[in-house]
Amino acid sequence: MKPIQLVDLHTQYSRIKSEIDEAVLDVIESSAYINGPEVKKFQAELEEYLGVKHVIPCANGTDALQIALMAIDAEPGDEIITPSFTYIATAEVIALLGLTPIFVEVDTDNFTLDIEDVRAKITEKTKAIIPVHLYGACADMDAIMEIADEHDLKIIEDTAQAIGTTYRSKSGQTHSAGSIGHIGTTSFFPSKNLGCFGDGGAMMTNDDDLAAKLRMIANHGQRIKYIHDSIGCNSRLDSIQAAVLRVKLKHLDTYTQERNRAANYYSQYLGELEQIQPPQTPENSDHGFHQYTIKLTGVDRDALKEYLNDLGIPANIYYPVPVHLQKGYTKYGFGVGDLPVTEALSEVVLSLPMHTELEKEQQDFIINSIKDFITK
Numbered sequence: 001m002k003p004i005q006l007v008d009l010h011t012q013y014s015r016i017k018s019e020i021d022e023a024v025l026d027v028i029e030s031s032a033y034i035n036g037p038e039v040k041k042f043q044a045e046l047e048e049y050l051g052v053k054h055v056i057p058c059a060n061g062t063d064a065l066q067i068a069l070m071a072i073d074a075e076p077g078d079e080i081i082t083p084s085f086t087y088i089a090t091a092e093v094i095a096l097l098g099l100t101p102i103f104v105e106v107d108t109d110n111f112t113l114d115i116e117d118v119r120a121k122i123t124e125k126t127k128a129i130i131p132v133h134l135y136g137a138c139a140d141m142d143a144i145m146e147i148a149d150e151h152d153l154k155i156i157e158d159t160a161q162a163i164g165t166t167y168r169s170k171s172g173q174t175h176s177a178g179s180i181g182h183i184g185t186t187s188f189f190p191s192k193n194l195g196c197f198g199d200g201g202a203m204m205t206n207d208d209d210l211a212a213k214l215r216m217i218a219n220h221g222q223r224i225k226y227i228h229d230s231i232g233c234n235s236r237l238d239s240i241q242a243a244v245l246r247v248k249l250k251h252l253d254t255y256t257q258e259r260n261r262a263a264n265y266y267s268q269y270l271g272e273l274e275q276i277q278p279p280q281t282p283e284n285s286d287h288g289f290h291q292y293t294i295k296l297t298g299v300d301r302d303a304l305k306e307y308l309n310d311l312g313i314p315a316n317i318y319y320p321v322p323v324h325l326q327k328g329y330t331k332y333g334f335g336v337g338d339l340p341v342t343e344a345l346s347e348v349v350l351s352l353p354m355h356t357e358l359e360k361e362q363q364d365f366i367i368n369s370i371k372d373f374i375t376k
C-alpha cells in the first residue's frame with residue numbers, strides 16, 4: 001500500500017504533468033510574470049466556471065477577505081458577524097482592520113452558520129456577515145441573504161474550502177459557492193480543492209462597482225497609474241500560478257467527484273459505528289469535501305488521533321481551539337461557555353485523509369484501524 005498522506009499533491013501533479021510543465025514553461029518563455037495574459041485568461045475562465053460577472057485574482061485567501069472588508073467601507077467600531085469555528089484567517093482580517101468580530105455558533109451537524117444565533121447577534125453596528133463554507137459545504141445562503149436584505153448588511157462568503165460546490169436556492173436556481181453574497185473570496189493554497197503551486201487567491205462579485213473597488217484596492221488603491229484614490233495594498237496572483245490554475249480548473253469537477261466518491265466510501269462503513277457521525281451535507285448544498293470530518297461520541301478523540309498517526313494515518317483536527325478562545329482574540333470579550341456548540345465540536349471532530357488520489361486499499365486500512373480502536 002502507498003503511504004497515506006493528508007493530501008497527495010505529488011500524485012495529483014504526476015497525472016497532469018505534461019500539461020502543467022508546458023503551461024509553466026510557456027510563462028517562463030514569455031517572461032510576463034506579473035499580470036500577464038495567463039492571469040487574464042484564468043480570470044475569464046473562472047468567471048465562466050462560477051457563473052459570476054467578475055473574478056479579481058489576488059495573492060491569497062486571507063488577502064481576499066481583507067480586501068473584501070476594505071471594499072465595503074467597514075470602519076472601526078463596525079461589527080462583523082462570523083463563526084468562531086473556522087480557520088483563523090476569517091477573524092484575523094476583521095481584527096487587523098480594527099473592526100469588531102462578533103462570533104456566532106455553527107450548526108452542530110453541518111458546521112455552517114447557525115442562523116438563529118446570527119439573528120440574535122445583529123445590532124445597530126452590524127456591518128457585514130462572513131459565512132464560511134466550512135469543509136466544503138455551503139452555509140444557508142437563502143436565509144443569510146434574507147437577513148442581509150432586512151438589515152442592509154453586506155455578505156462576504158469565505159469560499160476557501162468550497163470552490164466548485166453548488167448551492168440550490170429555494171427559488172430553484174443553482175449557484176456556485178462564492179457567487180451568492182455581495183463578495184465571495186477563495187484561496188488557491190496548494191491543499192485547497194483548486195490549489196496552485198504556491199500562494200494564490202481570488203474575489204468574486206456580480207456588482208460592477210464593487211469589482212472596480214476590489215481591483216483598485218488590490219492594486220495600491222490606484223485606478224490610473226500613480227494616482228491613488230484610496231489606501232490599498234499589493235496583492236497579485238502571479239502568472240505561473242495562473243497557468244497552473246488554468247490547467248487544474250479543467251479537472252476541478254473530476255476532483256470534486258473523486259472526493260465525493262472517497263467520502264461516500266468512508267461514510268458507508270464508518271456510519272455503521274454508533275460512536276461515529278459521518279459528515280452531514282446541509283440542505284440545498286452539495287459538498288466539496290475539502291475535509292472529511294467525523295464527530296465522535298464516547299471515544300477519546302485525541303487518543304484515536306494518536307493511534308491513527310502512529311499507524312501512518314495523518315488524521316488531523318480542524319480546529320482544536322475555536323477562535324473566540326484563542327489568546328489573541330480574548331479581548332473581544334468572549335469566554336468559555338459563550339459558544340457551547342462550537343466549544344463542544346472542537347473536542348469531538350476529527351478529519352480523515354481526504355484527497356483525489358485516495359485508494360480503496362488505503363481507505364480500508366483507515367476504516368479498519370478506526371474500527372479496531374473503537375471496538376478494542
Ligand SMILES: *Cc1c(COP(=O)(O)O)cnc(C)c1O
Binds near residue numbers: 161
Ligand atoms: C485557507 C483558508 C483561508 C486563507 O487562505 P490563504 O490562502 O491561506 O490565505 C481563509 N479561510 C478559510 C476558511 C480557509 O480554509
